[in-house]
Amino acid sequence: MFNEDTILLLYEITDVIIAGLSNGSVYALMAIGMTLVYGVTKAFNFAYGDFFNMGGYFAWILIVGLGLQFGGYITVLIIVLPLLFLVGYGLEKFMVAPLRKRADWENRVMMLTLGLALFLSNLYMVLFGTKLKSLPPIMDGILEIGQIVFSYQDIMIFVLSLGGILTFGWLLNNTRTGMAVRAVAQNPEGAKIVGINIKRIFASTFAISTVMVGFGGILLSQKLFINPTSGGSIMVKAWVVTAFGGMGSIRGGLYAAFIIGMMEAFVGWIFGMSYTIIALFVLLLATLVIRPQGLMGKGA
Amino acid sequence: MKLKQMAAIIVIAYGVLAVLPMFVGDIPYIMNILIMCLIWAVVASSWDVIMGFAGIFSFGQVAFFVMGAYCSAILAINFHIPPVFTIIIAGFFTAGMGVLVGLPCLKLAGPYVALVTFGVHMALQPLLKGQIGIALGSGGALGLLAIPPISIFGYTFGTDNIVPTFYLILVISMACALTIMAMVKSYWGLAFLALKDSQPFATSLGISAFKYKLMVFAVTSFLTGIIGGVYGHFYGVLSVRMLDLDLFSILMVMILAGGLGHFPGAIIGSFLVVAASELMAPLGVYRAVTMGAIVVVLVLALPDGVMGVFSKRLNNHAQKA
Numbered sequence: 001m002f003n004e005d006t007i008l009l010l011y012e013i014t015d016v017i018i019a020g021l022s023n024g025s026v027y028a029l030m031a032i033g034m035t036l037v038y039g040v041t042k043a044f045n046f047a048y049g050d051f052f053n054m055g056g057y058f059a060w061i062l063i064v065g066l067g068l069q070f071g072g073y074i075t076v077l078i079i080v081l082p083l084l085f086l087v088g089y090g091l092e093k094f095m096v097a098p099l100r101k102r103a104d105w106e107n108r109v110m111m112l113t114l115g116l117a118l119f120l121s122n123l124y125m126v127l128f129g130t131k132l133k134s135l136p137p138i139m140d141g142i143l144e145i146g147q148i149v150f151s152y153q154d155i156m157i158f159v160l161s162l163g164g165i166l167t168f169g170w171l172l173n174n175t176r177t178g179m180a181v182r183a184v185a186q187n188p189e190g191a192k193i194v195g196i197n198i199k200r201i202f203a204s205t206f207a208i209s210t211v212m213v214g215f216g217g218i219l220l221s222q223k224l225f226i227n228p229t230s231g232g233s234i235m236v237k238a239w240v241v242t243a244f245g246g247m248g249s250i251r252g253g254l255y256a257a258f259i260i261g262m263m264e265a266f267v268g269w270i271f272g273m274s275y276t277i278i279a280l281f282v283l284l285l286a287t288l289v290i291r292p293q294g295l296m297g298k299g300a
Numbered sequence: 301m302k303l304k305q306m307a308a309i310i311v312i313a314y315g316v317l318a319v320l321p322m323f324v325g326d327i328p329y330i331m332n333i334l335i336m337c338l339i340w341a342v343v344a345s346s347w348d349v350i351m352g353f354a355g356i357f358s359f360g361q362v363a364f365f366v367m368g369a370y371c372s373a374i375l376a377i378n379f380h381i382p383p384v385f386t387i388i389i390a391g392f393f394t395a396g397m398g399v400l401v402g403l404p405c406l407k408l409a410g411p412y413v414a415l416v417t418f419g420v421h422m423a424l425q426p427l428l429k430g431q432i433g434i435a436l437g438s439g440g441a442l443g444l445l446a447i448p449p450i451s452i453f454g455y456t457f458g459t460d461n462i463v464p465t466f467y468l469i470l471v472i473s474m475a476c477a478l479t480i481m482a483m484v485k486s487y488w489g490l491a492f493l494a495l496k497d498s499q500p501f502a503t504s505l506g507i508s509a510f511k512y513k514l515m516v517f518a519v520t521s522f523l524t525g526i527i528g529g530v531y532g533h534f535y536g537v538l539s540v541r542m543l544d545l546d547l548f549s550i551l552m553v554m555i556l557a558g559g560l561g562h563f564p565g566a567i568i569g570s571f572l573v574v575a576a577s578e579l580m581a582p583l584g585v586y587r588a589v590t591m592g593a594i595v596v597v598l599v600l601a602l603p604d605g606v607m608g609v610f611s612k613r614l615n616n617h618a619q620k621a
Contacts, residue, residue: 044411115595122588274426
C-alpha cells in the first residue's frame with residue numbers, strides 16, 4: 001500500500017510530534033510562570049531564561065558535580081525547588097520591591113533584571129565554562145507501542161510538567177494564598193483594603209514563577225543541554241508563548257505552548273534549528289498585528 | 301537642563317577628547333580606545349533618546365548598529381561604492397528598518413515593545429549567519445574581513461594614519477550629538493516627552509503619537525546606522541559576534557552610568573565606561589560578570605546616573621544664588 005519511504009517519513013513525523021509534545025509541555029510550564037508574574041506583579045523579568053538555566057545547573061551540581069546517588073531526580077527536586085523559591089523571593093524582596101516607589105519603576109525593573117540576566121549568564125560561564133553541560137535522562141529505556149517508539153524520558157517530562165501545571169492550578173483555585181494571588185491580580189488596591197499582605201504576595205508570586213521556570217529547566221536540560229548563554233532566547237521563547245496564548249490566561253498559555261512546541265519541532269526538522277527563533281519571531285509579529293490580546297486573552 | 305548647559309557639556313566633553321591625541325597620538329592602542337568612546341557615545345545617546353526621552357523600551361539599538369555596519373560594508377565590498385556614500389545609504393537603510401520595526405511597536409505596551417525589538421536582535425544573528433545572510437553577502441559565521449576604509453578625495457582614513465581618522469570620527473560623532481541635542485530641545489523633543497508622560501493628554505493637544513513615535517525610531521536608527529557604517533570601515537572587519545550580549549550590556553551600562561533620560565549623560569557615560577572597561581581588562585572573564593553586577597547596582601543606587609547628580613548640584617546652586 002505504502003512504499004518504504006513513505007513509512008519512514010511517517011515514523012520521522014511521529015518522532016517530531018513526540019518531541020513537540022514534550023517540549024511543548026515544558027514551554028507551558030514556563031509560560032504559565034511568566035503570565036503569573038507579569039499578571040500579578042506587573043514586573044517584567046528579563047532574567048527569566050537564566051533561572052531556567054539556574055535550575056539546570058543546580059541539578060547538574062547535585063547529580064554530576066557531587067555525584068548524588070540517592071533518589072535521583074526526586075532528591076534533586078526536593079532540594080532545588082525550595083532553593084529556587086528562596087532565590088526568587090529574595091530577589092523580589094531586596095531588588096524589585098525597593099524600586100516600586102518610583103514612577104517609572106516598570107522600566108527600572110526591566111533594566112534591573114536585564115543586568116541580572118547578564119550577570120547570571122556570565123557567572124555561569126565563569127563557574128561552569130562555555131562548554132555545554134548535559135544531565136542524565138530522568139528515566140532510561142523506551143516504550144514500544146506497535147511500531148512507534150516513545151522514550152520514557154519524553155513521557156516523564158510530559159507527565160511531570162503537566163503535573164506541575166495542574167498542581168499549580170489547584171493551589172491557585174483552592175488555597176487561601178492562591179485566592180489572595182488572584183485577588184491581587186484583579187485589583188491590588190482592593191486586595192490591600194481587605195487585608196491581604198500585598199508585598200508578601202508579590203514576593204511569593206515572583207518566587208513561584210522562578211520555581212516553575214527552574215523546574216522547566218531541570219526537565220528540558222536533559223534533552224537540550226545546559227547552555228550558559230541561552231537565557232535570552234529562552235526568555236524570548238517563554239514570552240512569545242505567553243503573548244501568543246494571551247496575557248493572564250493559563251489555558252491560553254497551555255494551548256499556545258503546545259502549538260509553539262509543535263511548530264518549533266517541525267521548523268527545526270524541515271529548515272534546521274537555527275531557523276526556529278526566526279519562525280518564533282514571525283509568529284510573534286503576526287500575533288501582535290492580527291490579534292494583540294493573544295489566543296485566549298481578554299481585550300485590552 | 302537648559303540648551304546652553306547641554307551644549308556646554310557636549311563641547312567640553314568632546315573638547316577634552318579632542319586635546320588628548322596631542323599627548324597620546326603615537327600610541328595606537330589608546331587612540332583605538334578614544335575612537336571607541338566616540339562611536340559608542342553616539343549609539344548610547346541614540347538609545348537614550350528612544351528609551352529615556354520617548355519612553356519607548358526599544359532593545360533593538362545594537363541590531364540597528366549591526367545592520368548599518370553590514371549594509372555599508374556589503375555595499376562597499378560587493379558594489380565598489382565609495383564608503384562615504386555607503387555610510388549615508390546605510391543611515392537611510394537603517395532608518396527604514398527602524399520605521400519597519402517601529403510600526404508594530406506603536407500600539408504595544410512597554411514589555412511587548414521590548415520583546416519585539418529584542419526579538420529583532422535575537423533573530424538577526426541566525427539570519428546573518430545562515431543562508432539568507434550569505435546570499436546577501438554577510439560572509440556567514442566568519443563575517444566580513446576586508447572592508448575598505450573611508451577615503452575622501454584620495455586621502456584614506458584608516459588605522460595607519462590614526463590621528464586624522466580620530467578627528468574625522470570626532471566630527472561625525474559630535475555632529476550626531478549636536479543633532480540629538482537640537483532634536484531633544486526642539487518641538488519634537490517636547491512632543492516625545494509629552495507622549496511619554498501621558499499619551500492620551502498629548503494626543504488631545506494635537507500631537508500625533510503615530511508620527512512622532514515613528515520619527516523617533518527613524519532618527520535614532522538613522523544616527524546609529526551611520527555610526528555603525530563608520531565603525532565597519534574603521535575596523536575593516538565585522539562579525540555577528542557583535543550581537544552577543546557583551547556589547548548590549550556595555551551600552552546599557554553607559555546609559556545607566558550617564559543617567560537614563562538625562563541626554564548628554566549618555567555621552568559622558570560612554571567615555572567613562574569605555575575607560576573603566578579598559579581598566580577592568582585584567583579581570584579577564586570576570587569583566588562581563590562585573591558589568592552585569594554594575595547594572596544592577598546602578599539601577600538600585602544611582603537611578604539618575606552621573607548627570608542626575610550633576611544637575612541636582614546645578615539646581616541647588618541656582619536656588620542659592
